[in-house]
Amino acid sequence: MENISQWPFQKVLIANRGEIAVRIIRACRELGLQSVAVYSEVDRQALHVRMADEAYAIGPAAAVQSYLNIDKLLEVARLSGAQAVHPGYGFLAENAQFVEACVQAGLIFVGPSAQAQRTMGEKTAARRTAQAAGVPIVPGAMTDLEDEAQALTLAEQLGYPILLKAAAGGGGKGIRFVRNPDELPAALRTARSEAQNAFGDGRVYIEKAVTPARHIEVQFIADSHGHVVHLGERECSIQRRHQKLIEESPSPVVQPELRERMTSSVLSLVRSINYVNAGTAEFLLGADGHFYFLEINARIQVEHPVTEWCTGIDLVQEQLRIAAGLPLSFTQEEIVLRGAAIECRISAEDPDNHFLPATGTVLVLQEPSGPGVRVDSSLYPGLQVPLFYDPLLSKLIVWGRDRAQAIARMQRALAEYQILGVQTTLPFARWLMQQPRFQAADFSTDFIAEEWGTGTLNTSEPSAPEASSPEQMAAIIGALLAHEEHEQELKRRQPSSDSQTQKSRWLDASRSSGLRRL
Structure with a gap:
């Protein structure tokens, strides 16, 4: 310790x-x-x-x-x-x-300083900073759009298709794909409205759409003592409407020479802005092998566990150590990427109904375990899932000695994972792991649009476990028993109604959890 x-x-x-x-x-x-x-x-x-x-x-x-x-x-x-x-x-x-x-x-x-966040958080400013640091950027505007006429002019210069993107946001919000001039006016209005609602800032800029492309990101971390290191890359191309669904590390298509060029450009950019703490640089990788800077996410990422699996580095603990003024606990030379890791985001969404958000109470929960399996979760039996926030419920992460073993391990873990009472994306994840193109790493950011079709999961496909399969029945029975035991424990430990401080049953008897209201 x-x-x-x-x-x-x-x-x-x-x-x-x-x-x-x-x-x-x-x-x-x-x-x-x-x-x-x-x-x-x-x-x-x-x-x-x-x-x-x-x-x-x-x-x-x-x-x-x-x-x-x-x-x-x-x-x-x-x-x-x-x-x-x-x-x-x-x-x-x-x-x-x-x-x-x-x-x-x-x-x-x-986390990073306010100045670093401002430099990287405003997307057009980030593009200018990246270009000044010698990092290749997607062709497009270096400033925000003033009006529709300017957008039409720039789009003609770049050539369709183009992307309209929120200047102050991220997470796939405020982005519109435009195929021709007729689509641009309505797309511009929608992008501005969505950006305003999501970030309180309706500014939008324009980029050339690189398609087909893969979405690759590089994890980096820097301390206040001048040390900046990268921890390899992650493949994040399995997306729906610019929202990541599956991530893995390393990317199955990034070879050592390309990795060296991408990571070197990231370290150069990070040093140029005096960035301290963890962050991620995101890129598009074109079919021709050229990569283009998209943005820096100045925070820990949802998908950080796949990097932790492959490097053995606890990124959150490193964040805390850096915030305390300590130097990094490792050097670049000590980072060795081992094996392959895959993460599935398990969200309260209905993949059979265009991934619409779902709500309900978790009646049964059986989380997978075993060799090479990690579950980062906020779930427990009896939890009521609200509709007010991001629908992400948990992340299922696996590690294998190579990508083939990681996929096999993910298939096994997904078969074990059971959540009843709330509609989730588990069926979609099971379907995806069985797809030949995914297994062959033959995909781009368009994969879901190309393969999912109408967005309706055909549950007769062998990828979705049958309700009567031994694995699923065993998991359901085990989860029901666990749920019953949990309910009995809650009744035994229910605090009195006039108690202002609850003892946390998740802590040692010597530690308490005070629940207070402001």
Whole structure:
């Protein structure tokens, strides 16, 4: 365990929810740090609330009144005595104003500086910075669009198809694919509206659409002592409407020479902006082998576990160490990529109905285990899944000595994974792992549009386990028994209604979890 007695913080406020909050709590606990959770009204019984050393209510279900409320988060830090804040991903993770508010309140922000976030968070500024650092960028505008006429002129110069992209956002929001001039006016209005709703900033810029292409990203991390390293790349091309569904490391098509060129360009860019902490540089890889910079995500990524599997590095713990002022615990020469890892995002969505969000109560839960299997989850039997936030419920990650073994292991783990009571993307993941093109690594970002067809899963396909299969029946029976045992445990340990402080059954008897309301 790290000697944290000399660290500038011993208690960390986690300004997030769901599986990433659970992930950060676990990293804190291994380091000997205390964790403080926050929760909205609908998240009172969430897993991260139960696991943290302390938990505070911060408002109604709407994120703008709770998880996006900077004043309430800072008040929790003051009340709890937290000295540092970890934002996870999403919500305020890439909000420079939040970083500045934390610093002004005397808190250590576990992530890059506000200046680095501003430099990379505004996409056209990031493109200019990347170009100045010698990193190839997608052909397109270096400034935001002023009006429809300018958009039409630039599109003609670039040649269709083109992409309209939100200048201030990420995560696939505010992006529109435009095939011809007739589609552009409506697409521009829609992109601006979506960008405004998602990020409070309706600015849009234009890029040439590189198609077909693969989506490749490079994980990097830097400390305040001048050390900058990369941890290889991830393949993120299995997407639907610019939302990643499956990720893997390493990319099955990136050879050593290409990896060297991509990672060298990333390290050059990171050094040019004095970036400190973890981040990811995203690229498009064209069919001709040329790569183009897209953006830097100035935070930990959803898909970071596949990199952790292949490098043996705990990225969240490294984030905390760097925030404490320590140097990286490894050098570039010590990073060795081993084997192959794949991650499936398991979301509360109905793949049979155009991936529409789903809600409900988790009645039965059987999570897979065994060699090379990891589940980062916010689930437990009895959990009510709300519709107010991102539908991601858990991440199933596997490791194998090579890609073939990783796929076989994922197929086995998906067959074991059972969630009843809430519609999820598990059937889609099972289908995907059986597809010959996926197994042969013959895909681009257009794969789902090409192979999923109408978006309706044919459950007669052998990829989807039959309801009567021994694996599924055993899993369901085991999960039902576990659910019953869990319900009995809840009844035995139910606190009195007038209790203001609950003992956390997830902690040792010597540690308590205070649930407080602001």
